[in-house]
Amino acid sequence: MCDTCGCNITDANHHLVEQGGKHSHTSNGDEAIEVLQNLLHENNHRAAHNREHFDRHQVLAINLMSSPGSGKTALLEATIDALNALPETQQLSIAVIEGDLETENDAQRIRDKNIPAIQITTGSACHLDAYMIHDALHELKLDGLDIVFIENVGNLVCPASFDLGHHLNVTLLSVTEGDDKPSKYPVMFRASDLNLISKADLLAVLDDFQVSKAEQNIRNLANPAPVLEISARDSYNKNGMEQWISWLRTQLDQYHEQLSRHQTLLPKIQHQAHQHEAAHSHSHESA
Amino acid sequence: MHELSVCQSIVQQLEQLAQDNHARSISRVIVDIGPLSGVEASLLERAFPLASSGTMAEHAELVTRILPIRVRCNVCGNENETPANKLLCSACGSWQTTLISGDEMLLRSVELEKDENYV
Numbered sequence: 012m013c014d015t016c017g018c019n020i021t022d023a024n025h026h027l028v029e030q031g032g033k034h035s036h037t038s039n040g041d042e043a044i045e046v047l048q049n050l051l052h053e054n055n056h057r058a059a060h061n062r063e064h065f066d067r068h069q070v071l072a073i074n075l076m077s078s079p080g081s082g083k084t085a086l087l088e089a090t091i092d093a094l095n096a097l098p099e100t101q102q103l104s105i106a107v108i109e110g111d112l113e114t115e116n117d118a119q120r121i122r123d124k125n126i127p128a129i130q131i132t133t134g135s136a137c138h139l140d141a142y143m144i145h146d147a148l149h150e151l152k153l154d155g156l157d158i159v160f161i162e163n164v165g166n167l168v169c170p171a172s173f174d175l176g177h178h179l180n181v182t183l184l185s186v187t188e189g190d191d192k193p194s195k196y197p198v199m200f201r202a203s204d205l206n207l208i209s210k211a212d213l214l215a216v217l218d219d220f221q222v223s224k225a226e227q228n229i230r231n232l233a234n235p236a237p238v239l240e241i242s243a244r245d246s247y248n249k250n251g252m253e254q255w256i257s258w259l260r261t262q263l264d265q266y267h268e269q270l271s272r273h274q275t276l277l278p279k280i281q282h283q284a285h286q287h288e289a290a291h292s293h294s295h296e297s298a
Numbered sequence: 299m300h301e302l303s304v305c306q307s308i309v310q311q312l313e314q315l316a317q318d319n320h321a322r323s324i325s326r327v328i329v330d331i332g333p334l335s336g337v338e339a340s341l342l343e344r345a346f347p348l349a350s351s352g353t354m355a356e357h358a359e360l361v362t363r364i365l366p367i368r369v370r371c372n373v374c375g376n377e378n379e380t381p382a383n384k385l386l387c388s389a390c391g392s393w394q395t396t397l398i399s400g401d402e403m404l405l406r407s408v409e410l411e412k413d414e415n416y417v
Contacts, residue, residue, distance in 0.1 A: 041325050041409040044315065050329060050337070050403040051307050138300055169300040172336035172403075197383040198336040230393040233369065233385040284401055 054173060058141035061148060061176025066275050068153035071266045072161060073259075074175055074278075076199060077183035078192075079165030082209040082243055084109075084117045086183065087160055089243035091124045093252050103157040103259065108147045110139040110164045117162065127151065138169035141176055157263060167196040178276040179262060185210040186220040193228035201232040202280045205258060211240035212247035236279070301341040304403070305349035311405060312355040321410035324358040328407045332365045332400040333382050339364055367400030 049055055065072045075083050087107055094103050106127040109117040118130035129147045131139060144161065153159070161177055163170040182203035184192050187210060193200035200206070206229055208222055226238045237258070241251035266276045312324050331339045339362040346360045370377045371387035372395060378388040385395050 039325075041411050042319065042321070043326075043407055043409045044319065045407045046311075046315065046405045048311060048405045050304050050311075050405055052405075053307050053310055136300075136303070138303075140303065168336065172300060172304075194383040198334055201334065201385075228383075231384050231386060233393055233395045233397065235394070283397065 051173065054141045057145055058174035058176040061141055061144050062178070062275055063176075064148055065153070065159070065176065065178070066270060068156070069267065069270055070153045070156045071158045071179070071263050071276070072175070072177040073158060073179045073181055073262075074161045074163055074170075074177040075181050075183065076163045076167075076170050076203075077165060077185070077209075078167050078188060081165070081183045081185035081188065083162050083165070083183055084120055085243040086207065086209060086241070087121060087162065088124060089252060090255070091121070091126055093249075093256055097256075103263070104155055105158045105160060106151055106153075106156050108144065108151065108159060108161045110143070110162060112136075112164065133164060137164055137166050138173050139163050139175055140173045144175045158259065167192070167199045171199045171202050174281060178266060178278065179204045180278045180280070181205045181207060183207045183209045184225060186213050186217055190220050190222070190225035191228060193225060193232060197232050200229055201234055202278065203229075203234060203236050204262075204279055205236055206234075206238045207251075207255065208238060208240045210242060211251060212242040212244045214240070300336075301338060302345040302349060304337055305342060305345040308346070308405060309349045309353050309355050312350075312358070312408060313353055315408055316354045316410060319410055320413050320415075321354070322413045323411045324355040324408060325411050326359045326361065326409035327355065327405070328361045328363065330363050330365055330402045330404040330406050332402040333367055334397065334401040335403040337403050363406070365399050365402055368398050369395035370398050371395050 077083055091105070094105070107118070107121045109121065109128055109130045110133060111117060111130070112133055112135065114132070115130045118128040121128035129150050131143050131147055133139065133143065139161065151159070161175060180202050182200060184206060186208060208225060214220060222238070222240060229236070229238060239251055239254050241255055269276045308327070308329070312327065316324055331337055331342070342362060343360055350356050350358060366379050367382060367385070368377060368379050369385050369387065371390060371392055373392040374387060374390045376387050376389035377398065380386060385397065386393055387395055
């Protein structure tokens with residue numbers, strides 16, 4: 012997973028396979044080699060490159076994940092409108108990478124608002140991976156941008172396992188889906204750095220979705236990430252949209268602060284997993 | 299179903315390992331899977347023959363080891379096993395815990411059949 016702290020075994024494990032190293036032989040004479048490498052090593056390597064590319068341009072990359080139809084594109088449209096309504100000094104410059112199995116529809120909706128958008132069509136793949144983002148980045152000029160939103164394929168399962176080189180995970184849970192979704196899809200909701208309860212304008216007519224229950228189910232995954240109610244509809248109160256924009260601004264500030272210390276920003280869960288993998292290989296070294 | 303993508307990634311790593319170690323083929327592959335990795339071990343086992351077909355890992359046996367989900371409490375320091383959607387401290391009930399095992403997707407070890415020219 013990492014190329015910086017020395018826990019990446021590809022280069023470091025050479026001594027293991029040398030004579031007298033930690034290699035061993037099985038009863039039939041085969042050589043057994045300890046590897047301790049992430050199964051998605053190649054993807055993670057590519058993701059790290061993507062992240063470096065974002066960092067060189069000081070562009071914060073946010074991975075938006077949710078089930079299909081929870082309002083990711085509508086949220087982006089409303090976000091663009093909300094940003095446009097701000098005084099010029101407070102505006103943020105954004106671009107969008109859209110992931111869907113087919114069609115340019117979502118990218119077109121974003122372009123209709125004069126925001127650059129790259130559409131990735133995955134065919135039958137149920138998630139975006141770091142290679143697809145790499146290709147999209149060839150088409151996207153990052154100069155002058157503040158934030159790139161990556162709208163992942165609508166899917167609460169697979170996207171959570173693939174690092175794209177982004178800095179933050181935002182997960183949407185629409186109120187029509189049920190407040191127990193986090194308990195059903197723990198891998199996804201454990202990964203979020205912010206949870207948006209979308210279509211919150213419908214809460215008034217739904218008696219079976221309780222935001223407090225959704226929040227409790229997210230806490231049960233040991234996830235301390237904020238939970239915000241939000242609606243892309245103009246008619247709904249603007250509070251959620253204001254908090255969302257203010258969250259983005261705070262993250263952007265923290266990201267720039269990290270960059271000034273020559274560090275990057277990782278989704279909280281990857282930060283943990285990273286320490287984790289390091290612990291695995293380090294415990295092996297001391298064994 | 300992203301287990302096929304994961305398997306393709308494993309096979310890529312296996313071929314590299316075989317090449318680096320002058321192996322003729324790969325006989326056994328051991329992977330560690332935590333339930334919170336998002337990878338389903340049984341699907342991985344089914345996808346592996348597809349992904350490894352025609353490669354040096356074609357006849358390899360894939361062994362998946364499921365690791366337990368364990369957390370350490372940030373409040374009282376207790377460590378315990380938990381189910382996947384309730385990562386709570388069993389001693390004080392807090393949700394403020396840190397996962398110490400259960401999200402792994404790790405290529406643990408590989409058994410290679412050496413090319414005799416290099417032995």
